Amino acid sequence: MYFSGACVVALLGFAGHAKATPPPRSAYAPKYVANAGRANAVKQAFQISWDGYYKYAFPHDSLRPVTNTYSDDRNGWGASAIDAFSTALVMGDWPVVEKILNFVPTIDFSNTTTDVSLFETTIRYLGGMLSAYDLLTGPLNGTQKLNTTNVKNVLKQANRLADNLKVAFTTETGIPDNTVRFSPPRKAGSTNNGIATIGTLILEWQRLSDLTGNTAYGLLAQKGESYLLDPKPKLGEPFPGLLGTNVDIATGRFLDGSGGWGGGDDSFYEYLIKMYLYDPVRFAKYKDRWVVAVESSIKYLASNPTTRPDLTYLAMYQNRTLQFTSEHLACFSGGNFILGGLTLDEPRYVKFGLKLVDACRNTYVSTATGIGPEVFQWRDNRTPLNASNNAGPPLNQSSFYNVSGFWSTVPSYVLRPEVIESIYYAYRATGDPKYQEWAWEAFLAVNKTCAVGSGYSSIRDVTKKDGGGFSNFQESFWFAEVLKYSYLIHAEDAPWQVKADHSNQFVYNTECHPIRIASGFEKTK
Numbered sequence: 001m002y003f004s005g006a007c008v009v010a011l012l013g014f015a016g017h018a019k020a021t022p023p024p025r026s027a028y029a030p031k032y033v034a035n036a037g038r039a040n041a042v043k044q045a046f047q048i049s050w051d052g053y054y055k056y057a058f059p060h061d062s063l064r065p066v067t068n069t070y071s072d073d074r075n076g077w078g079a080s081a082i083d084a085f086s087t088a089l090v091m092g093d094w095p096v097v098e099k100i101l102n103f104v105p106t107i108d109f110s111n112t113t114t115d116v117s118l119f120e121t122t123i124r125y126l127g128g129m130l131s132a133y134d135l136l137t138g139p140l141n142g143t144q145k146l147n148t149t150n151v152k153n154v155l156k157q158a159n160r161l162a163d164n165l166k167v168a169f170t171t172e173t174g175i176p177d178n179t180v181r182f183s184p185p186r187k188a189g190s191t192n193n194g195i196a197t198i199g200t201l202i203l204e205w206q207r208l209s210d211l212t213g214n215t216a217y218g219l220l221a222q223k224g225e226s227y228l229l230d231p232k233p234k235l236g237e238p239f240p241g242l243l244g245t246n247v248d249i250a251t252g253r254f255l256d257g258s259g260g261w262g263g264g265d266d267s268f269y270e271y272l273i274k275m276y277l278y279d280p281v282r283f284a285k286y287k288d289r290w291v292v293a294v295e296s297s298i299k300y301l302a303s304n305p306t307t308r309p310d311l312t313y314l315a316m317y318q319n320r321t322l323q324f325t326s327e328h329l330a331c332f333s334g335g336n337f338i339l340g341g342l343t344l345d346e347p348r349y350v351k352f353g354l355k356l357v358d359a360c361r362n363t364y365v366s367t368a369t370g371i372g373p374e375v376f377q378w379r380d381n382r383t384p385l386n387a388s389n390n391a392g393p394p395l396n397q398s399s400f401y402n403v404s405g406f407w408s409t410v411p412s413y414v415l416r417p418e419v420i421e422s423i424y425y426a427y428r429a430t431g432d433p434k435y436q437e438w439a440w441e442a443f444l445a446v447n448k449t450c451a452v453g454s455g456y457s458s459i460r461d462v463t464k465k466d467g468g469g470f471s472n473f474q475e476s477f478w479f480a481e482v483l484k485y486s487y488l489i490h491a492e493d494a495p496w497q498v499k500a501d502h503s504n505q506f507v508y509n510t511e512c513h514p515i516r517i518a519s520g521f522e523k524t525k
C-alpha cells in the first residue's frame, strides 16, 4: 500500500520534469540559534552531578545522592563515568574528560560478581567507549593535549569487553542470551529474549567491527537480528512491521504478539532507521522494515484521547487489540519518526513525529512538577466507551483527564530522557525556538524537583508538587542522555549535532552516545 501511494506522489510531483532532475536534497534547512547562558546552566547541573558521583561513588556505578553512598547496579565497572564520557566531551569539560580517559584502562572488564546484561552493557559501556573514541579521533582530535595511549586504550577496552560478551551469541540460532556471567564468560541459559534486547546491539557491534577491521562482531549482531527482520510465525507480526516481544532462542520463533513503541520493544524500531543512517548500503533492509512499521503505526496505533482529540499518542497492542496506554520510554518515538523523515525525505513522517512530540510534552506541562509520568493511559475517541480495552480513569483522576487527555498509572520519574530527546530532534528538524523553550522548561522542572543531597535523584510521584519523595538513585543515563540533550539543544552547532540537511556525521545510540557514521559524512553517499 505505502509503496504504490508513494509512487503516485512521486509521479505527480515530478510530472513534466526530466527524469534526470534530482529530488530536492531536503525540505528542511533550519537556522539554529545557540543560547550560551542556558547551555552553561545545563553544564553546571552536569558538574554538580559529576562532583557528587566522583566524591561519593566513583569508581562504582551510580550515586545514591540522598545518603551519599553508591550502587554497583551495572557490574561495578564505573557505569556513570562511562556514560558521562561523551557528554563531558561534547560539553568540552576537559578536567572530567581527563579523569575518565585515565580511568578507562584500569577497568577490569573480565570480572564481575553479578549477572551481565548484554543489552545494558552494550548500550552504556560499549556505546560510551566507542563514542568517546569516535569523538576523540574525529572532530575533537588535536583540540586538547590528551594521553594518546589512553585514547587507543578506549578502543582496546571496548574490544576486550565485546570479547567477553560474545559468548552470549553461541546459541542454536545465534539469537543471543541476554544474560551472561564472567570469570569465565558463559551464558546464563535463558530460553527466550526480547526484540529490544536482540535488536539494540547492531549499531555498537557493527561500529566495533568497522573500527577494528574484524567483521565478526557486526555479523554476530546481524545474525541475531535476522529473526526480527523476517519474523515467524504470523503471531509475531500482528500488524505489518509491528512485532510481538519475546522470541524463543532455540527456534527463533516469536512467542507472543504483544508490543508497541514502549519498553521491551522500543529501540528495536529505533535502530532500524539509525542503521540506515549509519550505512544505507549495508542496512537498506533495516530501513524497509522501519518504513513498514511506521506506516502501520500511523494507520493502526495513532490514537486521540476522548477529552483531548488534539493530542496523538501511539497505542500498544496485544495481538490486534489496542491498549490505550503509553510510557515515558515510548516518547522517543517522536524523535525517531522525525529522524527517519529527514533521512528518507518524507515530510509526512516528520509531521507525524512533531505531533507525537506535542503530546509527550503535554504529559510534562500537565503535572504539578512539570515532569511527565513513567506510564499513562487515556480513552480512545474512536473505540466504543463500553469496550473492555477502553475503560475510564479512576474517579480521583477524572477531572485531571478531562483537562489533560491522559492519567498517570505509574507516576514516578527516574531521570529518563525521551521527552527532551524528541524535543531535541524537533528543534534540529525545524529550528523553531519553541522547542528550545520546551526543553528549557522541562530541564528547569527536573533540575528543581530532582536536585537533592550530592546530586539528582529519581522521584516517586510527578503529580505531587514536591515529587512525592526521592528514591535515592542517580541513574547513569542521567549523564549520558538527559544532560546531553538538554545541553545540545542550546549549544553551538557542531559535527556531532543531528542535522536536517543530510550532513550528519554521527548517529546517536539509544543511550545518546554519538557514533560516527560509516561514511564519515552522510552527503558523500
Ligand SMILES: *[C@@H]1O[C@H](CO)[C@@H](O)[C@H](O)[C@H]1NC(C)=O
Residues within 6 Å of the ligand: 076, 108, 111, 112, 113
Ligand atoms: C573480582 O571482583 C571482585 C568484586 O568486585 C573482587 O573482590 C575480586 O578481587 C576480583 N577478582 C579479580 C581476579 O580481579
Ligand SMILES: *[C@@H]1O[C@H](CO)[C@@H](O)[C@H](O)[C@H]1NC(C)=O
Residues within 6 Å of the ligand: 136, 137, 138, 141, 142, 148, 151
Ligand atoms: C589525530 O589526527 C592525526 C592526523 O590525522 C593522526 O595522525 C592522529 O593519529 C590522530 N590522533 C588520534 C588520537 O586519533
Ligand SMILES: *[C@@H]1O[C@H](CO)[C@@H](O)[C@H](O)[C@H]1NC(C)=O
Residues within 6 Å of the ligand: 105, 147, 148, 149, 150, 153
Ligand atoms: C599515558 O597513560 C599510560 C597509562 O595508560 C601511562 O603509562 C603513560 O605514562 C601516560 N603517558 C603520559 C605521556 O602521561
Ligand SMILES: *[C@@H]1O[C@H](CO)[C@@H](O)[C@H](O)[C@H]1NC(C)=O
Residues within 6 Å of the ligand: 235, 257, 258, 318, 319
Ligand atoms: C494472541 O493470539 C494467540 C493465538 O493467535 C493466542 O494464543 C493468545 O492468547 C493471544 N494473546 C492475547 C494477549 O490475546
Ligand SMILES: *[C@@H]1O[C@H](CO)[C@@H](O)[C@H](O)[C@H]1NC(C)=O
Residues within 6 Å of the ligand: 384, 386, 387, 388
Ligand atoms: C456497547 O454498547 C453498544 C450500544 O449501546 C452495544 O450494542 C454493545 O453490545 C456494547 N458492547 C459491550 C462490549 O458491552
Ligand SMILES: *[C@@H]1O[C@H](CO)[C@@H](O)[C@H](O)[C@H]1NC(C)=O
Residues within 6 Å of the ligand: 394, 396, 397, 463
Ligand atoms: C487516587 O486514589 C488512589 C487509590 O486510593 C491513590 O492510590 C492515588 O494516589 C490517588 N491519586 C490521586 C492523583 O490523587
Ligand SMILES: *[C@@H]1O[C@H](CO)[C@@H](O)[C@H](O)[C@H]1NC(C)=O
Residues within 6 Å of the ligand: 398, 399, 400, 402
Ligand atoms: C469529566 O468529563 C466527563 C464527561 O464530560 C463528566 O461526566 C465528568 O463528570 C467529568 N469529571 C469531572 C471530575 O469533572
Ligand SMILES: *[C@@H]1O[C@H](CO)[C@@H](O)[C@H](O)[C@H]1NC(C)=O
Residues within 6 Å of the ligand: 041, 045, 048, 444, 447, 448, 451
Ligand atoms: C539547577 O539546580 C541547581 C542545584 O539545585 C541550582 O544551583 C541551579 O541554580 C539550578 N539551575 C537553574 C537554571 O535553575
